Amino acid sequence: MFKSTYLNDFYAKLSQRYHDQPEFLQAVEEFLTSMDMLVEKDPRIQKNAIIERIVEPERIIKFRVSWVDDAGNVQVNRAMRVQYNSAIGPYKGGIRFHHSVNESIMKFLGFEQTFKNSLTGLPMGGAKGGSDFDPSGKSDNEIMRFCQNYILELYRHIGPRMDVPAGDLGVGAREIGYMYGMYKRIQNEFSGTFTSKGIESGGSLGRAEATGYGLCYFVEEMLKAFKNDTFKDKRVIISGAGKVGSMAAEKVHELGGKVVGMSDISGVIRDENGIDLELIKTLAKTNSVVMDKYRAYHPEATFSPTTKDIWKIPCDIAMPCATQNEIYLDSAKELVSKGCWLVAEGANMPTTIEATKYFQDNHILFAPGKASNAGGVAVSGLEMTQNAMFLNWTFEEVDAKLHEIMKNIFRKCHEASMMYTGKPDDLVTGANIAGFIKVYQAMLQQGV
Ligand code: NDP
Ligand code: 2IT
Numbered sequence: 096m097f098k099s100t101y102l103n104d105f106y107a108k109l110s111q112r113y114h115d116q117p118e119f120l121q122a123v124e125e126f127l128t129s130m131d132m133l134v135e136k137d138p139r140i141q142k143n144a145i146i147e148r149i150v151e152p153e154r155i156i157k158f159r160v161s162w163v164d165d166a167g168n169v170q171v172n173r174a175m176r177v178q179y180n181s182a183i184g185p186y187k188g189g190i191r192f193h194h195s196v197n198e199s200i201m202k203f204l205g206f207e208q209t210f211k212n213s214l215t216g217l218p219m220g221g222a223k224g225g226s227d228f229d230p231s232g233k234s235d236n237e238i239m240r241f242c243q244n245y246i247l248e249l250y251r252h253i254g255p256r257m258d259v260p261a262g263d264l265g266v267g268a269r270e271i272g273y274m275y276g277m278y279k280r281i282q283n284e285f286s287g288t289f290t291s292k293g294i295e296s297g298g299s300l301g302r303a304e305a306t307g308y309g310l311c312y313f314v315e316e317m318l319k320a321f322k323n324d325t326f327k328d329k330r331v332i333i334s335g336a337g338k339v340g341s342m343a344a345e346k347v348h349e350l351g352g353k354v355v356g357m358s359d360i361s362g363v364i365r366d367e368n369g370i371d372l373e374l375i376k377t378l379a380k381t382n383s384v385v386m387d388k389y390r391a392y393h394p395e396a397t398f399s400p401t402t403k404d405i406w407k408i409p410c411d412i413a414m415p416c417a418t419q420n421e422i423y424l425d426s427a428k429e430l431v432s433k434g435c436w437l438v439a440e441g442a443n444m445p446t447t448i449e450a451t452k453y454f455q456d457n458h459i460l461f462a463p464g465k466a467s468n469a470g471g472v473a474v475s476g477l478e479m480t481q482n483a484m485f486l487n488w489t490f491e492e493v494d495a496k497l498h499e500i501m502k503n504i505f506r507k508c509h510e511a512s513m514m515y516t517g518k519p520d521d522l523v524t525g526a527n528i529a530g531f532i533k534v535y536q537a538m539l540q541q542g543v
Contacts, residue, residue: 185255344370
């Protein structure tokens with residue numbers, strides 16, 4: 096599978112040990128493919144067991160969360176925090192609430208977060224946490240009680256210089272507010288231990304927009320470098336109408352592109368006039384799913400209840416912004432056959448390894464999530480800075496810093512791609528190597 100026998104032996108053992116963790120193995124396999132040329136060139140990697148160490152989380156904390164629902168019944172959920180790597184800064188990464196959360200998913204996310212955070216250039220280690228608690232259909236009070244009980248255990252393991260959680264799938268400013276409120280009560284200090292907080296609670300302006308906007312800034316750099324082009328008049332499709340997808344859509348429209356398809360768990364809307372984002376925002380205030388309600392206001396649009404039908408819509412640019420493994424090989428083929436020529440991941444690992452390879456073999460420009468969706472955690476880093484300094488930057492200041500960080504991430508990936516593959520556009524390899532090097536150097540400096 097890999098050119099290096101050392102990596103082949105290592106991966107064979109890893110896949111035996113973690114045979115029941117497919118998402119984790121997928122993320123590691125993708126990463127190791129980029130390590131092939133590096134381990135050959137630099138024997139210190141093998142000698143210091145850097146790969147063996149970087150692939151194992153430093154610590155996994157697993158716990159039970161018990162809470163009482165509105166009907167008075169006691170409910171039990173499973174939760175964990177994976178503190179992956181602290182070589183370059185305090186553990187940092189989101190919290191996910193979704194029924195699918197398990198150790199495999201938490202580990203793949205924490206692993207990728209380590210390199211993503213390194214790419215931002217800010218001093219943040221990698222982590223991820225979550226629970227199989229599903230906020231959809233729960234009352235506000237139930238969500239508050241769950242979040243408070245979750246923190247009753249997690250508070251011991253986090254802190255502004257230890258581990259700083261944030262939002263992710265199923266966790267937004269409301270959930271962060273309840274968690275931070277409980278944490279603050281227990282610790283009796285306003286330390287900003289969480290990011291993506293509400294603005295009044297010490298959050299940063301621009302954090303809510305950061306992942307989606309950052310994704311578009313990254314794509315702008317790709318368009319400029321590889322096509323001497325811009326978003327103007329490009330047809331874009333975006334899966335997921337959550338925090339990342341909706342903000343990406345907003346920025347695409349602002350930059351002159353047209354979002355012609357969007358999805359959520361209820362299905363896919365295709366609107367050749369451009370998706371009505373104001374309507375989606377209004378519907379989202381009172382509905383957990385919105386796409387199935389869109390046609391009542393825009394009968395000219397079409398709807399499909401099958402989420403993967405989004406990849407059948409002809410487009411120039413596809414932005415998967417929902418969840419892992421949304422684009423399998425069949426959808427990749429569909430996209431390419433309908434004329435898509437750029438894919439940029441807003442979600443974490445939304446493209447399978449086979450689909451990614453298909454895009455690369457067909458010369459589709461491809462932006463890997465650990466680089467293209469790093470804007471969210473980058474502004475989380477800026478939120479930590481503002482909290483530490485006890486001041487607030489304006490939206491324009493934060494957005495300008497985000498823009499600069501995304502340009503830098505693109506430049507690092509582009510340069511590493513050129514240096515290690517001889518190709519300018521292998522951003523998968525570029526992101527893996529550029530993200531790895533800083534963490535690796537810090538691990539060498541700090542000894543075993
Ligand atoms: P949200 O919970 O805000 O939104 C997720 C969206 O995806 C919702 O619209 C949800 O629909 C939809 N969705 C979930 N599963 C599917 C599916 N199988 N098909 C179609 N739509 C689906 O999460 P975020 O926007 O925060 O996160 C989205 C992705 O981006 C995740 O992979 C996350 O890890 C990643 N990410 C998030 C960052 C952040 O700062 N928030 C930063 C970097 C990456 P519904 O509401 O109907 O369930
Ligand atoms: O996947 C991600 O980068 C996030 N969910 C954001 C993490 C953060 O700490 O802001």
